[in-house]
Amino acid sequence: MAENLRERIVLNHLQEGERISEVALAEKLGVSRTPLREALAVLKREGLVQSRPRCGTYVTFITADDTAETFQAIAVVESSAGRIAARWITDQELRDLTGLHERLYALHRERAREDYSAVNDEIHRRFVQLTGNRHLIQAHEQWLVAARRVRFQALQAQERWDASVTEHAEILAAIAARDADRAGALIEHHVRETGDFFCRNLLAREGRRVSTRSRLR
Structure with missing residues (x-):
């Protein structure tokens, strides 16, 4: 799961600043939200996504x-x-x-x-x-x-x-x-x-x- 999301970000299918809806993405990938959240936690450690209070999870910007x-x-x-x-x-x-x-x-x-x-x-x-x-x-x-x-x-x-x-x-x-x-x-x-x-x-x-x-x- 993490590899799938990582490739989407690397190839710009998930773009910088794009909000990641767990519900929509889980439905699109045909998985439950638990493995999706685990994958997002991996990507957060890698610096590919970040969470903002009351705003959700976003793809990080490249600086x-x-x-x-x-x-x-x-x-x-x-x-x-x-x-x-x-x-x-x-x-x-x-x-x-x-x-x-x-x-x-x-x-x-x-x-x-x-x-x-x-x-x-x-x-x-x-x-x-x-x-x-x-x-x-x-x-x-x-x-x-x-x-x-x-x-x-x-x-x-x-x-x-x-x-x-x-x-x-x-x-x-x-x-x-x-x-x-x-x-x-x-x-x-x-x-x-x-x-x-x-x-x-x-x-x-x-x-x-x-x-x-x-x-x-």
């Missing part, structure tokens, strides 16, 4: 400051992971990673954004899993939900989507060449570009500024 801080952290972890992976990746692991990227490119050609997003998320998770470092994996997992929301929204802009695919191809080439420093630098650039693109557009729409301490650059 520029939170996004900047999250993507700073992810850039550090994924770039470190990319360097480690490029040094130690096996031939089979490289074939698997290449297969994921080939699927990513096909979905981009098909303009299948939701399926692309799922494969993209798996690739970013795979970068870190390839290290075999449980501390990096655990640190990365805690930021993934927030990152997935931002990535999906950023990919709605065709120019960012096209650029992201090009960046992925360069990252894969660096890993295949076992060029650890280049792989790490390219992943860091890729992650920061996504976060920065989202923040710029959000701030332009809302006329706000991201705090100095949270700037991506």
Whole structure:
């Protein structure tokens, strides 16, 4: 249940600020309110929903400051992971990673954004899993939900989507060449570009500024 609701929020089927009616949603999903409330409690801990006194439960808004801080952290972890992976990746692991990227490119050609997003998320998770470092994996997992929301929204802009695919191809080439420093630098650039693109557009729409301490650059 929690996974179902999480995907609805990540893919913007439940939009920012949208009020979640337990009665209506339970009826729509064909479940009782007890498992639904349990699922909402999980999402509340993940920061995807919040409750307001006398108002109910709402999908949280994505803020520029939170996004900047999250993507700073992810850039550090994924770039470190990319360097480690490029040094130690096996031939089979490289074939698997290449297969994921080939699927990513096909979905981009098909303009299948939701399926692309799922494969993209798996690739970013795979970068870190390839290290075999449980501390990096655990640190990365805690930021993934927030990152997935931002990535999906950023990919709605065709120019960012096209650029992201090009960046992925360069990252894969660096890993295949076992060029650890280049792989790490390219992943860091890729992650920061996504976060920065989202923040710029959000701030332009809302006329706000991201705090100095949270700037991506």
